[in-house]
Amino acid sequence: MSFLACRVFKDPDIRHELVQMETDELTEANTLIKVDYSSINYKDALAASGRGAIMKSFPLNAGVDLSGTVVESTDAALTAGDKVVVNGCGLGESFDGGLAEYARVDSQFVMKQPQGYSGRESMIIGTAGFTAALAIHRMENNGQTPDKGPIVVTGASGGVGSFAINLLSKKGYETVAVTSQASMHDYLQDLGATEVKTLSELELSDKPLAKAAYGGLIDNIGGETLSRLMASIDLWGNIACIGLAQSPKLQATVIPLILRGVSLLGVSSTNCPMGLRSELWNQFGQDMPLPDFDKILSQEIALKDVSPYFDELIDNKHRGRLIVNCQS
Incomplete structure (x- = not known):
């Protein structure tokens, strides 16, 4: 299956390209996810622009966040069609990340989409x-x-x-x-x-x-x-x-x-224990108030248009959150 991804290379300088790749080229893991939304974080901008040493190996798809739909998984706790969220845990650093139409992730890092807000809103949070x-x-x-x-x-x-x-x-x-x-x-x-x-x-x-x-x-x-x-x-x-x-x-x-x-x-969000990670994601709208999504969202862009935003974000030209519609 061919799909679009924002892939980061080192040869010898770090650079990113929007490429077509196959699902069998993705990092090996037990759960394939169709990515609905991702986002651009400061860490993503550093990784894709080469202005920071973020990725542990190359090439890798950028993106430390994703929300999407399970396509297949060998984990019985996940079934095709499940709405899920992944953030941190090595996504976009140690294995292929969320700035792509598909990602393959180890199920131990995958959380069911919390009730009370949508997958899109999950990526505004990110x-x-x-x-x-x-x-x-x-x-x-x-x-x-x-x-x-x-x-x-x-x-x-x-x-x-x-x-x-x-x-x-x-x-x-x-x-x-x-x-x-x-x-x-x-x-x-x-x-x-x-x-x-x-x-x-x-x-x-x-x-x-x-x-x-x-x-x-x-x-x-x-x-x-x-x-x-x-x-x-x-x-x-x-x-x-x-x-x-x-x-x-x-x-x-x-x-x-x-x-x-x-x-x-x-405060290390990347390696926050999964129990606490899941607890905090599910507290939004309960013990932790839901944020004002419409105020914090700066812009929603398509995956094919991400390239200019990496340097712009590092150079402080955006406020709040940039989210990426990976299926638009």
Whole structure:
């Protein structure tokens, strides 16, 4: 069976092409899925553009997310016609990903489509929304509550940041959305941000312990910003560390951790245990509110049109979420 895929090669430079391939060329696994929707995440853009070392082998189809329909599986728990979701777990990194009309995935990574929202809406959530939900879950499991004070969200106009602002506001938190783009202020306020600020407007101190101004932090950029914000988190607040858009380096002191009980929590959506992964996906619309899909969705595009969007996303030319209709 011939189908279209966004395939990434290394020869020796990393590049992607839209190619026709056969299902028997896909990574070996026990479940064949017809991909209805995928999405473009920052990680996908890094992989397909060659601007980041994401893929473990080549060639591979890009895409760390997919929602679709089971075509066939040797796992008795899955039958042809089942609607399913896959995100992370090596998809688009260790084996062929979701930016294709078909994907073959090991059934241990496949989840039934949660009730309460559609496969298309699953891809608006995607890895970005799942990561934001995982960050909030980790923070709340460690005692984060709205009465501890506002949560700062850096990289707020991106996929993870947009979901974090929207979900936190729906859960009753005050939020401070941090963005470098003045054009994003109205968008972030519409998602529920209490305040929208630039990094300079935060007036961050370079002292190891600054005024305790915030209850917690969801950080998407790392580097100096994370280091300095740590000093401004109040007693027993939590920091969810997600991204490294500014820098992977962390040059800080332990003083906020040992004098204020601040916790630094790592958030890894790729290898989140399947039990917790399934629990969080099924909590949307229940313990975790459903996001405002129409506000967070930036654009829906066809698979054949993905190429320009990789560099554009890395260069911060899009807000919220880009989803891909793989069957259009």
